[in-house]
Amino acid sequence: MDVERIGIEADSAGQEFFLRVLRFRGTGEAPTVYLQAALHAHEVPGVVALDRLIPRLEQAEGENRLAGDVIVVPQANPVGASQALFGETQGRFDFNGRTNFNRGFPPAGAETDLARPVDERLKSTLLSLACEADIVLDLHCDHDGPVYLYVHERMLEEGRTLARSLRARAILTDSGEDPFSFVLKVNQRWNEEGRANDRRFSATVELRSMIDVTADLAEQDALGLYRYLVETGTVVDRLQEAPAEEPVTGDIGAAELVLTPAPGAMMLDVEVGEWVAEGQRLAEIITEAGLERHEIRAPFEGMVLTRFNRRIVRRGDYVAKILRHERPASAG
Ligand SMILES: [Zn+2]
Structure with missing residues:
Protein backbone atom coordinates (compact mmCIF):
# COMPACT_ATOMS: atom_id res chain seq x y z
CA MET A 1 0.00 0.00 0.00
CA PRO A 247 -33.64 -4.21 -4.06
CA VAL A 248 -36.67 -2.05 -4.77
CA THR A 249 -35.85 0.24 -7.68
CA GLY A 250 -37.28 3.55 -8.80
CA ASP A 251 -36.45 6.78 -10.57
CA ILE A 252 -35.05 9.51 -8.33
CA GLY A 253 -38.20 11.54 -9.10
CA ALA A 254 -40.33 8.78 -7.58
CA ALA A 255 -38.76 9.39 -4.17
CA GLU A 256 -40.63 12.31 -2.69
CA LEU A 257 -39.85 14.29 0.44
CA VAL A 258 -42.95 14.75 2.54
CA LEU A 259 -42.71 18.12 4.31
CA THR A 260 -44.49 19.34 7.39
CA PRO A 261 -46.73 22.40 7.03
CA ALA A 262 -46.60 22.91 10.80
CA PRO A 263 -43.78 23.30 13.31
CA GLY A 264 -43.48 21.55 16.64
CA ALA A 265 -42.70 18.15 18.15
CA MET A 266 -42.82 15.27 15.70
CA MET A 267 -43.99 11.77 16.56
CA LEU A 268 -43.35 9.35 13.69
CA ASP A 269 -45.72 6.43 13.10
CA VAL A 270 -43.66 4.57 10.50
CA GLU A 271 -40.34 2.81 10.38
CA VAL A 272 -37.64 2.93 7.71
CA GLY A 273 -38.43 0.32 5.05
CA GLU A 274 -42.11 0.12 5.97
CA TRP A 275 -44.70 -0.09 3.17
CA VAL A 276 -47.41 2.52 3.44
CA ALA A 277 -50.75 3.01 1.72
CA GLU A 278 -51.87 6.30 0.21
CA GLY A 279 -53.27 8.47 2.99
CA GLN A 280 -51.68 6.45 5.80
CA ARG A 281 -50.51 8.61 8.70
CA LEU A 282 -46.74 9.06 8.75
CA ALA A 283 -46.41 11.37 11.73
CA GLU A 284 -48.22 13.65 14.11
CA ILE A 285 -46.91 17.14 14.82
CA ILE A 286 -47.76 18.78 18.14
CA THR A 287 -47.42 22.51 17.60
CA GLU A 288 -48.58 23.49 21.06
CA ALA A 289 -49.38 20.98 23.76
CA GLY A 290 -53.11 20.75 24.42
CA LEU A 291 -53.96 22.83 21.38
CA GLU A 292 -52.92 22.03 17.86
CA ARG A 293 -52.13 18.68 16.29
CA HIS A 294 -51.30 18.11 12.64
CA GLU A 295 -51.30 14.80 10.87
CA ILE A 296 -48.86 14.11 8.05
CA ARG A 297 -50.09 11.50 5.58
CA ALA A 298 -48.49 9.50 2.79
CA PRO A 299 -49.17 11.15 -0.60
CA PHE A 300 -49.14 7.75 -2.34
CA GLU A 301 -48.48 4.07 -1.87
CA GLY A 302 -44.82 3.25 -1.39
CA MET A 303 -41.91 2.49 0.87
CA VAL A 304 -40.62 4.71 3.65
CA LEU A 305 -37.09 5.17 2.37
CA THR A 306 -35.79 7.64 4.95
CA ARG A 307 -36.98 9.62 7.96
CA PHE A 308 -35.89 12.96 9.42
CA ASN A 309 -33.64 12.32 12.40
CA ARG A 310 -34.77 15.23 14.58
CA ARG A 311 -37.95 15.30 16.61
CA ILE A 312 -38.36 19.06 16.70
CA VAL A 313 -39.38 20.38 13.29
CA ARG A 314 -39.86 23.76 11.70
CA ARG A 315 -42.46 24.48 9.05
CA GLY A 316 -41.20 23.03 5.77
CA ASP A 317 -38.83 20.49 7.34
CA TYR A 318 -38.95 17.04 5.91
CA VAL A 319 -40.70 14.23 7.73
CA ALA A 320 -39.96 11.23 5.52
CA LYS A 321 -38.92 10.34 2.01
CA ILE A 322 -41.41 7.97 0.38
CA LEU A 323 -40.50 5.96 -2.70
CA ARG A 324 -43.56 5.69 -4.90
CA HIS A 325 -43.86 1.99 -5.63
CA GLU A 326 -46.50 -0.70 -5.59
CA ARG A 327 -46.24 -2.84 -2.52
CA PRO A 328 -44.68 -6.15 -3.64
CA ALA A 329 -46.75 -9.26 -2.95
CA SER A 330 -43.86 -10.63 -0.89
CA ALA A 331 -43.80 -7.59 1.45
CA GLY A 332 -45.17 -8.26 4.91
ZN1 LIG B 1 -24.15 12.66 2.11
Whole structure:
Protein backbone atom coordinates (compact mmCIF):
# COMPACT_ATOMS: atom_id res chain seq x y z
CA MET A 1 0.00 0.00 0.00
CA ASP A 2 1.33 3.41 -0.96
CA VAL A 3 0.17 6.41 1.02
CA GLU A 4 0.05 9.75 -0.73
CA ARG A 5 -0.55 13.01 1.09
CA ILE A 6 -2.04 15.73 -1.09
CA GLY A 7 -1.86 19.23 0.38
CA ILE A 8 -4.68 21.67 -0.32
CA GLU A 9 -4.00 25.27 0.62
CA ALA A 10 -6.72 26.81 2.80
CA ASP A 11 -8.28 30.20 2.09
CA SER A 12 -7.14 31.44 5.51
CA ALA A 13 -3.50 32.34 6.19
CA GLY A 14 -1.47 29.77 8.09
CA GLN A 15 -3.69 26.77 7.27
CA GLU A 16 -3.41 23.85 4.94
CA PHE A 17 -5.72 20.88 4.47
CA PHE A 18 -4.61 17.51 3.21
CA LEU A 19 -6.05 14.36 1.73
CA ARG A 20 -4.63 10.95 2.54
CA VAL A 21 -4.84 8.67 -0.49
CA LEU A 22 -4.16 4.95 -0.12
CA ARG A 23 -3.20 3.03 -3.24
CA PHE A 24 -3.27 -0.75 -3.40
CA ARG A 25 -1.53 -2.10 -6.48
CA GLY A 26 -3.03 -4.84 -8.61
CA THR A 27 -1.87 -6.53 -11.78
CA GLY A 28 -4.07 -4.37 -14.01
CA GLU A 29 -6.20 -7.23 -15.29
CA ALA A 30 -9.36 -6.12 -13.51
CA PRO A 31 -11.11 -2.77 -13.00
CA THR A 32 -9.52 -0.09 -10.84
CA VAL A 33 -11.85 0.80 -7.99
CA TYR A 34 -12.01 4.15 -6.17
CA LEU A 35 -13.65 4.44 -2.75
CA GLN A 36 -14.17 7.57 -0.71
CA ALA A 37 -16.00 8.32 2.53
CA ALA A 38 -17.27 11.43 4.29
CA LEU A 39 -17.53 13.84 1.34
CA HIS A 40 -20.30 15.09 3.60
CA ALA A 41 -17.78 15.27 6.40
CA HIS A 42 -20.16 14.43 9.26
CA GLU A 43 -21.41 11.20 7.63
CA VAL A 44 -19.09 8.59 9.11
CA PRO A 45 -20.58 5.09 8.57
CA GLY A 46 -18.40 4.90 5.43
CA VAL A 47 -15.30 5.93 7.38
CA VAL A 48 -15.61 3.00 9.78
CA ALA A 49 -16.49 0.60 6.94
CA LEU A 50 -13.28 1.61 5.12
CA ASP A 51 -11.35 1.20 8.38
CA ARG A 52 -12.41 -2.47 8.39
CA LEU A 53 -11.89 -2.87 4.61
CA ILE A 54 -8.31 -1.55 4.51
CA PRO A 55 -6.71 -4.55 6.34
CA ARG A 56 -8.51 -6.90 3.92
CA LEU A 57 -7.06 -4.96 0.97
CA GLU A 58 -3.57 -5.00 2.53
CA GLN A 59 -3.83 -8.75 2.93
CA ALA A 60 -5.06 -9.25 -0.64
CA GLU A 61 -2.21 -7.08 -1.94
CA GLY A 62 0.33 -8.99 0.19
CA GLU A 63 -0.93 -12.32 -1.16
CA ASN A 64 -0.93 -11.12 -4.79
CA ARG A 65 -4.70 -11.39 -4.98
CA LEU A 66 -5.30 -7.92 -6.39
CA ALA A 67 -6.12 -8.04 -10.10
CA GLY A 68 -7.02 -4.35 -10.17
CA ASP A 69 -5.81 -1.27 -8.32
CA VAL A 70 -7.84 0.05 -5.41
CA ILE A 71 -7.68 3.74 -4.47
CA VAL A 72 -9.09 4.67 -1.06
CA VAL A 73 -9.68 8.19 0.30
CA PRO A 74 -10.83 7.48 3.87
CA GLN A 75 -11.70 11.09 4.73
CA ALA A 76 -12.63 12.96 1.57
CA ASN A 77 -13.49 16.31 3.11
CA PRO A 78 -11.03 17.87 5.57
CA VAL A 79 -12.60 21.28 4.87
CA GLY A 80 -16.02 20.16 6.09
CA ALA A 81 -14.51 18.19 8.96
CA SER A 82 -12.95 21.42 10.26
CA GLN A 83 -16.31 23.22 10.41
CA ALA A 84 -18.04 23.07 13.77
CA LEU A 85 -20.81 25.27 15.10
CA PHE A 86 -22.24 25.17 18.63
CA GLY A 87 -20.62 21.82 19.33
CA GLU A 88 -21.61 20.07 16.13
CA THR A 89 -19.55 19.27 13.03
CA GLN A 90 -21.28 20.76 9.98
CA GLY A 91 -19.99 18.81 7.03
CA ARG A 92 -22.69 19.17 4.38
CA PHE A 93 -22.35 22.77 3.22
CA ASP A 94 -19.22 24.85 2.90
CA PHE A 95 -19.43 27.58 5.54
CA ASN A 96 -17.81 30.13 3.27
CA GLY A 97 -19.50 29.66 -0.10
CA ARG A 98 -22.59 27.85 1.33
CA THR A 99 -22.42 25.21 -1.41
CA ASN A 100 -23.25 21.59 -0.67
CA PHE A 101 -19.97 19.63 -0.83
CA ASN A 102 -21.72 17.11 -3.12
CA ARG A 103 -22.86 19.82 -5.57
CA GLY A 104 -21.29 22.66 -7.57
CA PHE A 105 -18.31 20.94 -9.17
CA PRO A 106 -15.77 23.08 -11.04
CA PRO A 107 -14.41 22.22 -14.50
CA ALA A 108 -11.47 19.82 -14.87
CA GLY A 109 -8.10 21.29 -13.98
CA ALA A 110 -9.38 23.47 -11.14
CA GLU A 111 -7.44 21.60 -8.44
CA THR A 112 -4.43 23.93 -8.53
CA ASP A 113 -6.26 27.11 -9.54
CA LEU A 114 -5.76 29.34 -6.50
CA ALA A 115 -8.28 31.81 -7.91
CA ARG A 116 -10.90 29.24 -6.86
CA PRO A 117 -12.06 28.70 -3.27
CA VAL A 118 -10.73 25.75 -1.30
CA ASP A 119 -13.93 23.67 -1.52
CA GLU A 120 -13.79 23.79 -5.33
CA ARG A 121 -10.10 22.83 -5.38
CA LEU A 122 -10.86 19.97 -2.99
CA LYS A 123 -13.77 18.71 -5.13
CA SER A 124 -11.65 18.99 -8.25
CA THR A 125 -8.82 16.99 -6.63
CA LEU A 126 -11.25 14.24 -5.60
CA LEU A 127 -12.78 14.13 -9.09
CA SER A 128 -9.45 13.74 -10.82
CA LEU A 129 -8.48 10.91 -8.43
CA ALA A 130 -11.83 9.19 -8.99
CA CYS A 131 -11.73 9.55 -12.77
CA GLU A 132 -8.54 7.44 -12.87
CA ALA A 133 -10.69 4.48 -11.82
CA ASP A 134 -13.23 2.34 -13.64
CA ILE A 135 -15.55 1.96 -10.67
CA VAL A 136 -16.28 4.75 -8.19
CA LEU A 137 -18.16 4.39 -4.91
CA ASP A 138 -18.93 7.50 -2.87
CA LEU A 139 -19.97 6.49 0.66
CA HIS A 140 -22.58 8.62 2.41
CA CYS A 141 -25.43 8.10 4.87
CA ASP A 142 -28.89 9.56 5.31
CA HIS A 143 -30.70 11.09 8.28
CA ASP A 144 -32.30 7.76 9.10
CA GLY A 145 -32.46 5.18 6.35
CA PRO A 146 -31.49 1.74 5.03
CA VAL A 147 -28.53 0.90 2.82
CA TYR A 148 -29.53 2.24 -0.61
CA LEU A 149 -27.88 3.44 -3.81
CA TYR A 150 -28.09 6.23 -6.37
CA VAL A 151 -26.90 5.21 -9.84
CA HIS A 152 -27.13 6.46 -13.42
CA GLU A 153 -30.10 4.78 -15.11
CA ARG A 154 -27.80 3.17 -17.69
CA MET A 155 -25.90 1.50 -14.83
CA LEU A 156 -28.85 -0.15 -13.12
CA GLU A 157 -27.69 -3.71 -13.82
CA GLU A 158 -24.26 -3.11 -12.26
CA GLY A 159 -26.11 -1.31 -9.48
CA ARG A 160 -28.01 -4.51 -8.76
CA THR A 161 -24.71 -6.38 -8.39
CA LEU A 162 -23.49 -3.80 -5.89
CA ALA A 163 -26.85 -3.80 -4.11
CA ARG A 164 -26.73 -7.57 -3.66
CA SER A 165 -23.18 -7.38 -2.27
CA LEU A 166 -24.13 -4.66 0.20
CA ARG A 167 -27.60 -6.08 0.82
CA ALA A 168 -29.02 -2.70 -0.16
CA ARG A 169 -32.73 -2.18 0.21
CA ALA A 170 -33.30 0.16 -2.75
CA ILE A 171 -31.75 1.70 -5.86
CA LEU A 172 -32.70 5.14 -7.15
CA THR A 173 -31.79 5.86 -10.77
CA ASP A 174 -31.04 9.18 -12.40
CA SER A 175 -30.92 10.15 -16.08
CA GLY A 176 -27.66 12.03 -15.48
CA GLU A 177 -28.83 14.93 -17.66
CA ASP A 178 -27.94 17.25 -14.83
CA PRO A 179 -24.73 15.79 -13.36
CA PHE A 180 -25.28 17.40 -9.96
CA SER A 181 -23.59 14.84 -7.70
CA PHE A 182 -20.01 13.59 -7.40
CA VAL A 183 -20.69 10.24 -9.05
CA LEU A 184 -22.74 11.76 -11.90
CA LYS A 185 -19.94 14.25 -12.46
CA VAL A 186 -17.43 11.38 -12.62
CA ASN A 187 -19.66 9.76 -15.19
CA GLN A 188 -19.83 12.96 -17.25
CA ARG A 189 -16.01 13.26 -17.23
CA TRP A 190 -15.64 9.65 -18.36
CA ASN A 191 -17.98 10.49 -21.25
CA GLU A 192 -15.97 13.60 -22.13
CA GLU A 193 -12.78 11.55 -22.10
CA GLY A 194 -14.37 9.07 -24.49
CA ARG A 195 -14.24 6.27 -21.95
CA ALA A 196 -17.99 5.78 -21.80
CA ASN A 197 -17.98 2.57 -23.83
CA ASP A 198 -15.81 0.74 -21.34
CA ARG A 199 -17.29 -0.97 -18.37
CA ARG A 200 -17.62 1.96 -15.98
CA PHE A 201 -19.73 2.24 -12.90
CA SER A 202 -20.25 4.89 -10.28
CA ALA A 203 -22.66 4.94 -7.35
CA THR A 204 -23.54 6.99 -4.32
CA VAL A 205 -23.86 4.50 -1.47
CA GLU A 206 -26.05 5.54 1.46
CA LEU A 207 -24.99 3.51 4.48
CA ARG A 208 -28.08 3.84 6.70
CA SER A 209 -28.28 6.61 9.30
CA MET A 210 -26.01 9.18 10.89
CA ILE A 211 -25.85 7.22 14.14
CA ASP A 212 -25.52 3.75 12.58
CA VAL A 213 -21.84 3.69 13.45
CA THR A 214 -21.03 0.44 15.23
CA ALA A 215 -18.32 -2.20 14.99
CA ASP A 216 -20.84 -4.79 13.74
CA LEU A 217 -22.20 -2.57 10.95
CA ALA A 218 -18.68 -1.45 9.98
CA GLU A 219 -17.68 -5.11 9.66
CA GLN A 220 -20.85 -5.92 7.70
CA ASP A 221 -20.34 -3.03 5.27
CA ALA A 222 -16.62 -3.76 4.84
CA LEU A 223 -17.51 -7.34 3.98
CA GLY A 224 -20.18 -6.09 1.54
CA LEU A 225 -17.67 -3.81 -0.19
CA TYR A 226 -15.10 -6.61 -0.23
CA ARG A 227 -17.69 -8.97 -1.71
CA TYR A 228 -18.35 -6.42 -4.46
CA LEU A 229 -14.60 -6.13 -5.19
CA VAL A 230 -14.52 -9.92 -5.56
CA GLU A 231 -17.60 -9.75 -7.85
CA THR A 232 -15.88 -7.23 -10.13
CA GLY A 233 -12.71 -9.38 -10.21
CA THR A 234 -10.59 -6.66 -8.63
CA VAL A 235 -9.89 -8.88 -5.61
CA VAL A 236 -9.37 -12.59 -6.18
CA ASP A 237 -11.02 -14.59 -3.43
CA ARG A 238 -13.66 -17.24 -2.91
CA LEU A 239 -16.54 -16.21 -0.69
CA GLN A 240 -19.51 -18.18 0.48
CA GLU A 241 -22.79 -17.33 -1.19
CA ALA A 242 -24.69 -14.82 0.90
CA PRO A 243 -28.47 -14.44 0.86
CA ALA A 244 -29.50 -11.25 -0.87
CA GLU A 245 -32.88 -9.68 -1.33
CA GLU A 246 -33.64 -7.97 -4.66
CA PRO A 247 -33.64 -4.21 -4.06
CA VAL A 248 -36.67 -2.05 -4.77
CA THR A 249 -35.85 0.24 -7.68
CA GLY A 250 -37.28 3.55 -8.80
CA ASP A 251 -36.45 6.78 -10.57
CA ILE A 252 -35.05 9.51 -8.33
CA GLY A 253 -38.20 11.54 -9.10
CA ALA A 254 -40.33 8.78 -7.58
CA ALA A 255 -38.76 9.39 -4.17
CA GLU A 256 -40.63 12.31 -2.69
CA LEU A 257 -39.85 14.29 0.44
CA VAL A 258 -42.95 14.75 2.54
CA LEU A 259 -42.71 18.12 4.31
CA THR A 260 -44.49 19.34 7.39
CA PRO A 261 -46.73 22.40 7.03
CA ALA A 262 -46.60 22.91 10.80
CA PRO A 263 -43.78 23.30 13.31
CA GLY A 264 -43.48 21.55 16.64
CA ALA A 265 -42.70 18.15 18.15
CA MET A 266 -42.82 15.27 15.70
CA MET A 267 -43.99 11.77 16.56
CA LEU A 268 -43.35 9.35 13.69
CA ASP A 269 -45.72 6.43 13.10
CA VAL A 270 -43.66 4.57 10.50
CA GLU A 271 -40.34 2.81 10.38
CA VAL A 272 -37.64 2.93 7.71
CA GLY A 273 -38.43 0.32 5.05
CA GLU A 274 -42.11 0.12 5.97
CA TRP A 275 -44.70 -0.09 3.17
CA VAL A 276 -47.41 2.52 3.44
CA ALA A 277 -50.75 3.01 1.72
CA GLU A 278 -51.87 6.30 0.21
CA GLY A 279 -53.27 8.47 2.99
CA GLN A 280 -51.68 6.45 5.80
CA ARG A 281 -50.51 8.61 8.70
CA LEU A 282 -46.74 9.06 8.75
CA ALA A 283 -46.41 11.37 11.73
CA GLU A 284 -48.22 13.65 14.11
CA ILE A 285 -46.91 17.14 14.82
CA ILE A 286 -47.76 18.78 18.14
CA THR A 287 -47.42 22.51 17.60
CA GLU A 288 -48.58 23.49 21.06
CA ALA A 289 -49.38 20.98 23.76
CA GLY A 290 -53.11 20.75 24.42
CA LEU A 291 -53.96 22.83 21.38
CA GLU A 292 -52.92 22.03 17.86
CA ARG A 293 -52.13 18.68 16.29
CA HIS A 294 -51.30 18.11 12.64
CA GLU A 295 -51.30 14.80 10.87
CA ILE A 296 -48.86 14.11 8.05
CA ARG A 297 -50.09 11.50 5.58
CA ALA A 298 -48.49 9.50 2.79
CA PRO A 299 -49.17 11.15 -0.60
CA PHE A 300 -49.14 7.75 -2.34
CA GLU A 301 -48.48 4.07 -1.87
CA GLY A 302 -44.82 3.25 -1.39
CA MET A 303 -41.91 2.49 0.87
CA VAL A 304 -40.62 4.71 3.65
CA LEU A 305 -37.09 5.17 2.37
CA THR A 306 -35.79 7.64 4.95
CA ARG A 307 -36.98 9.62 7.96
CA PHE A 308 -35.89 12.96 9.42
CA ASN A 309 -33.64 12.32 12.40
CA ARG A 310 -34.77 15.23 14.58
CA ARG A 311 -37.95 15.30 16.61
CA ILE A 312 -38.36 19.06 16.70
CA VAL A 313 -39.38 20.38 13.29
CA ARG A 314 -39.86 23.76 11.70
CA ARG A 315 -42.46 24.48 9.05
CA GLY A 316 -41.20 23.03 5.77
CA ASP A 317 -38.83 20.49 7.34
CA TYR A 318 -38.95 17.04 5.91
CA VAL A 319 -40.70 14.23 7.73
CA ALA A 320 -39.96 11.23 5.52
CA LYS A 321 -38.92 10.34 2.01
CA ILE A 322 -41.41 7.97 0.38
CA LEU A 323 -40.50 5.96 -2.70
CA ARG A 324 -43.56 5.69 -4.90
CA HIS A 325 -43.86 1.99 -5.63
CA GLU A 326 -46.50 -0.70 -5.59
CA ARG A 327 -46.24 -2.84 -2.52
CA PRO A 328 -44.68 -6.15 -3.64
CA ALA A 329 -46.75 -9.26 -2.95
CA SER A 330 -43.86 -10.63 -0.89
CA ALA A 331 -43.80 -7.59 1.45
CA GLY A 332 -45.17 -8.26 4.91
ZN1 LIG B 1 -24.15 12.66 2.11
